[in-house]
Amino acid sequence: AQKVTQAQTEISVVEKEDVTLDCVYETRDTTYYLFWYKQPPSGELVFLIRRNSFDEQNEISGRYSWNFQKSTSSFNFTITASQVVDSAVYFCALSHYGQNFVFGPGTRLSVLP
């Protein structure tokens, strides 16, 4: 069975602080995909990143970076110099061959001015 755990239910930081959102997954598949989605207060879900299980290179996109550690089954997400607009619920998700996505419970990030 596939499972995604986001142990941090809520995080509050002050603007300009760095923050890391943890994601740990479980799967018996050798080929799988990992995703992060953002859900701002308006409610829609915004795709942030996709990573396949054979690509352990870390990725940086502006203030966002992702650390994929297959050995620990983790796919953590770091926001550098956080801004108030980063306030949202962030979901980590796991998929085998693009079917039946399993989402974590989400981490609510509040960035205070």
Added chain:
Amino acid sequence: NAGVMQNPRHLVRRRGQEARLRCSPMKGHSHVYWYRQLPEEGLKFMVYLQKENIIDESGMPKERFSAEFPKEGPSILRIQQVVRGDSAAYFCASSSTTGRSLSGANVLTFGAGSRLTVL
């Protein structure tokens, strides 16, 4: 190029009524997923459909819930005889392929959601 369109955005029903939620996938997408998000909770998979076929309905409650994706028209999630516990946001997502290759990994594109309130 419109994204995933869901309607209605908000729906209020009394207990025992029926709720119908519609989802038009992105142009070119033939795969539709429905997820439910209870207040302050994560997304729970309900059903995965392709045109005229239900591929995986392992997340659907056994009673009162059904889904379809006809050859023409939007996907419909139907909830009969709604109860208060059905109050939630229902999200539809679409994708273009099954992603059965490393290069074809799906990205789900989500709609804005339909928020059902059962009084």
